[in-house]
């Protein structure tokens with residue numbers, strides 16, 4: 446008797462190498478149907494607009510890779526259970542393999558099997574772990590409790606020993622049965638390309654792009670990662686985040702490529718530690734699934750936030766008057782990526798200077814980041830707001846001018862993304878209002894009130910320069926904002942009775 450057909454449901458493991466679900470499906474010996482469900486989980490955190498662009502291109506690359514090995518990718522329209530059940534019936538499949546996403550509302554293997562059976566496809570289900578290095582289950586404290594502070598978590602991961610080595614990609618797959626059907630690439634494309642995506646084209650979604658990116662990083666910036674990773678004016682980081690989010694490369698493959706290259710040297714420790722922040726983020730979200738929208742520290746539910754749509758629009762559109770922040774917000778809009786140091790400064794300005802709820806910032810990032818990842822984004826925002834586990838202390842309020850001067854010392858990053866300031870001297874590029882009027886004039890910079898800037902930007906959604914060399918004065922003075930934020934924190938403590 447020949448082996449029955451197996452579905453392999455690819456989700457955030459869009460790769461052929463080191464993919465346990467795919468390997469298990471092939472090992473079954475029968476025909477294999479690789480399937481992706483487009484729009485599998487409708488809800489507040491369905492894939493954001495920019496990330497959908499990445500996903501579309503990644504699916505195309507995966508389809509090409511599968512075709513190169515004798516198969517193809519079937520793309521079905523969600524919701525997932527109905528789509529998978531229909532496909533299983535059509536192909537007479539007996540089993541489904543998939544990898545966990547670790548999203549908070551993800552069904553277990555048992556629930557998925559029951560749901561498929563209820564939908565008319567009584568098939569076996571196996572769920573694999575392929576996305577992370579050290580869990581789940583993640584290392585725990587000596588008392589068996591989950592870690593809430595990063596450094597001990599990192600030590601716990603180190604004590605667990607290196608993760609398993611990655612498995613190679615299969616060289617051939619059995620042909621995908623003809624009756625599988627699926628959406629056409631054009632149907633997917635129509636739902637995947639936001640109007641502002643022209644600048645995303647420098648990225649190369651897909652497994653081959655991920656491995657090339659890793660190779661370039663290992664051969665180049667890795668050696669100076671510890672020194673350069675905080676410098677947005679340099680190409681000092683790996684840019685692997687969207688590849689890792691969509692699982693085009695496994696974290697294990699990244700870990701071993703780095704560790705083998707530097708043989709445990711100092712540079713590799715700095716990078717691997719950063720990679721483990723991603724583990725920590727997923728570990729925290731598993732422990733605290735509501736933190737995508739609620740503060741992890743309950744006291745922050747009483748924080749006197751200032752829901753100010755005008756200030757939020759100024760931040761989103763890169764016209765806060767703080768050049769490093771505006772540069773970051775424009776880099777995000779135009780390329781779908783922002784440097785980590787600048788994410789911290791931009792997020793801090795929103796939560797602490799403008800007192801806007803962090804959830805609004807997280808939502809904007811969700812729609813505009815190519816690497817939008819529920820666990821990493823939630824961790825980043827809660828960390829900056831001070832409301833998360835192991836968060837920055839509330840009184841650490843980034844000064845956007847000194848952050849700019851420290852991490853973009855000659856202003857190259859600001860000049861690139863805020864071209865209207867490009868001719869200012871280095872000394873004032875991070876604080877144009879400090880330049881004498883004559884210096885501003887000869888640099889072609891005209892400072893305007895935030896209200897005038899809002900009028901010039903009326904009707905826009907994204908972040909781009911204002912007209913005619915106009916640049917706003919800061920939306921709020923740093924010293925004043927700092928005092929206001931500390932007062933707000935004191936009010937929260939009073940309200941919470943702490």
Ligand SMILES: Cc1cc2nc3c(=O)[nH]c(=O)nc-3n(C[C@H](O)[C@H](O)[C@H](O)COP(=O)(O)OP(=O)(O)OC[C@H]3O[C@@H](n4cnc5c(N)ncnc54)[C@H](O)[C@@H]3O)c2cc1C
Pocket residue numbers: 674682683684685686687689690719720721722723726783784785786788789792810814816817818819821822823824825826829
């Ligand atoms: C407010 C805020 C929101 C963020 N939102 C996201 C998000 O939605 N998706 C996302 O992937 N990252 C997010 N980050 C984390 C970090 O900014 C990005 O992972 C990093 O900038 C990606 O660039 P890279 O790949 O060149 O990083 P590298 O420095 O080369 O690091 C390698 C990998 O390690 C992981 N990593 C590095 N730093 C962090 C970190 N602080 N937290 C978690 N993982 C990390 C990423 O997977 C990254 O690709 C956020 C950070 C902040 C402060």
